[in-house]
Amino acid sequence: MSEVVEKKSSKKLKKAEYVPQKSSDVKELQKHLQLFGYLNPEDAAFGVEENRPPQPEESALESLKTSFIEPGKMDKATVEALKKYQEFHGLDVTGKLDRKTLDELDQKRCGMPDLGEFSTHGNKWSTTSLTYGFDNYTTDNGLTPAKIHEAIAQAFAMWAAETPLSFRRVNNSASADIRIKFVSGAHGDGSAFDGKGGVLAHAYYPPPNSGALAGDAHFDGAESWTINIPTGSGKVDLVTVAAHEFGHSLGLRHSNVNGSLMFPTYAGPMRYLHADDIAGIRTIYGGYSIENAPWIHGTSIQVEYPERLERITRAGFYTYLYGKPNTTNWFHFALPTPVIKDQKRLKVVCAILRFRTFSTKAMVDHVHIYDGYSKIAAHNNLSLSGDNWFKKFGVAHKPYVYWGLGISIGVSFSNGTLNERRMDFVSAGCDLIN
Numbered sequence: 001m002s003e004v005v006e007k008k009s010s011k012k013l014k015k016a017e018y019v020p021q022k023s024s025d026v027k028e029l030q031k032h033l034q035l036f037g038y039l040n041p042e043d044a045a046f047g048v049e050e051n052r053p054p055q056p057e058e059s060a061l062e063s064l065k066t067s068f069i070e071p072g073k074m075d076k077a078t079v080e081a082l083k084k085y086q087e088f089h090g091l092d093v094t095g096k097l098d099r100k101t102l103d104e105l106d107q108k109r110c111g112m113p114d115l116g117e118f119s120t121h122g123n124k125w126s127t128t129s130l131t132y133g134f135d136n137y138t139t140d141n142g143l144t145p146a147k148i149h150e151a152i153a154q155a156f157a158m159w160a161a162e163t164p165l166s167f168r169r170v171n172n173s174a175s176a177d178i179r180i181k182f183v184s185g186a187h188g189d190g191s192a193f194d195g196k197g198g199v200l201a202h203a204y205y206p207p208p209n210s211g212a213l214a215g216d217a218h219f220d221g222a223e224s225w226t227i228n229i230p231t232g233s234g235k236v237d238l239v240t241v242a243a244h245e246f247g248h249s250l251g252l253r254h255s256n257v258n259g260s261l262m263f264p265t266y267a268g269p270m271r272y273l274h275a276d277d278i279a280g281i282r283t284i285y286g287g288y289s290i291e292n293a294p295w296i297h298g299t300s301i302q303v304e305y306p307e308r309l310e311r312i313t314r315a316g317f318y319t320y321l322y323g324k325p326n327t328t329n330w331f332h333f334a335l336p337t338p339v340i341k342d343q344k345r346l347k348v349v350c351a352i353l354r355f356r357t358f359s360t361k362a363m364v365d366h367v368h369i370y371d372g373y374s375k376i377a378a379h380n381n382l383s384l385s386g387d388n389w390f391k392k393f394g395v396a397h398k399p400y401v402y403w404g405l406g407i408s409i410g411v412s413f414s415n416g417t418l419n420e421r422r423m424d425f426v427s428a429g430c431d432l433i434n
């Protein structure tokens with residue numbers, strides 16, 4: 001079923017559907033299980049050296065010899081570890097190197113281990129105002145520092161919308177809580193990257209572990225990074241991987257919930273949090289306390305290009321919009337926003353939309369948030385369809401509000417029946433804090 005995915009990374013394990021497998025296949029399996037925390041979970045997950053990302057591959061095989069595992073042999077410990085891997089990744093627990101397991105082992109993934117005692121790491125930041133900075137940038141696929149800034153802010157905004165945390169970019173990366181860089185191969189932290197495919201990135205859990213590296217996120221420079229959707233073959237979505245890595249930077253481990261952002265393998269772009277990710281991050285930091293939450297009905301929506309609509313109906317508090325085939329459009333909400341309460345200026349956490357589309361032929365692609373004429377957040381390439389009855393769009397740095405919020409929604413309609421090109425807006429709002 002996942003025949004399209006990354007044939008090229010199958011260099012590591014030969015496809016085989018029978019057991020026992022060749023000793024070289026078993027060695028590769030053992031290396032993988034060791035790297036990602038299945039053979040010696042206490043070593044890999046908790047780390048002999050203050051929770052580093054896993055060791056480079058050569059030393060993984062070396063360290064097998066010091067455990068009770070014989071490299072190349074499908075022994076009891078290997079079978080048990082493989083079963084744990086299959087369980088975590090939602091595969092049939094066979095204890096054998098079957099086809100589905102081999103496919104999963106070949107997927108692109110995060111470099112952090114899967115197994116630990118808790119789904120949260122245990123460490124957390126002691127401040128809610130975090131800073132981040134860039135040691136360097138990638139120029140892959142036409143990326144510029146400005147584009148990367150917007151993409152990384154989008155990734156942080158996903159976590160900001162659910163927690164008391166805010167994330168502000170600083171120019172001097174050496175002074176930042178979370179340092180971001182693109183590096184290839186060995187890069188001085190004892191956790192070398194592996195070239196194109198395989199491991200895409202890794203990150204360090206919050207202080208006090210790993211000293212100055214705490215919170216930092218490293219991206220494999222050998223990958224082809226992009227922020228465009230569709231990504232194109234062999235390219236990786238920077239926003240998705242960054243948001244996943246920042247989950248680790250904030251103290252989350254991998255989740256075994258397939259479809260969550262914190263699942264260890266990369267399954268393509270995912271620019272929003274799953275309920276499991278929200279539950280996880282809230283166990284560590286809790287929510288935020290709302291000072292004010294203004295809302296406006298869907299009937300007040302403004303359409304930028306009315307001639308591109310086939311029909312528009314206002315009923316009750318709803319607006320039903322039917323786009324002409326193969327058009328894009330922008331819809332706008334002006335939100336009457338209180339900016340001062342109890343003589344104090346309020347800050348914005350997120351915009352919230354309540355909408356639905358009737359098929360994937362009607363999509364919400366972009367949500368931009370403005371304070372007056374200043375754009376304060378951009379959520380791009382979202383591909384949202386279906387029921388979205390309470391969708392939050394965070395503002396990473398949670399700035400003070402001065403002039404009132406505007407929410408601009410970029411939509412697209414493709415070829416389909418009239419009803420498939422329908423989109424309903426019920427209301428729009430935002431959360432404000434002190």
Ligand SMILES: [Zn+2]
Pocket residue numbers: 110111112244245248254264
């Ligand atoms: Zn990860």
Ligand SMILES: [Zn+2]
Pocket residue numbers: 187189191202218
């Ligand atoms: Zn690193």
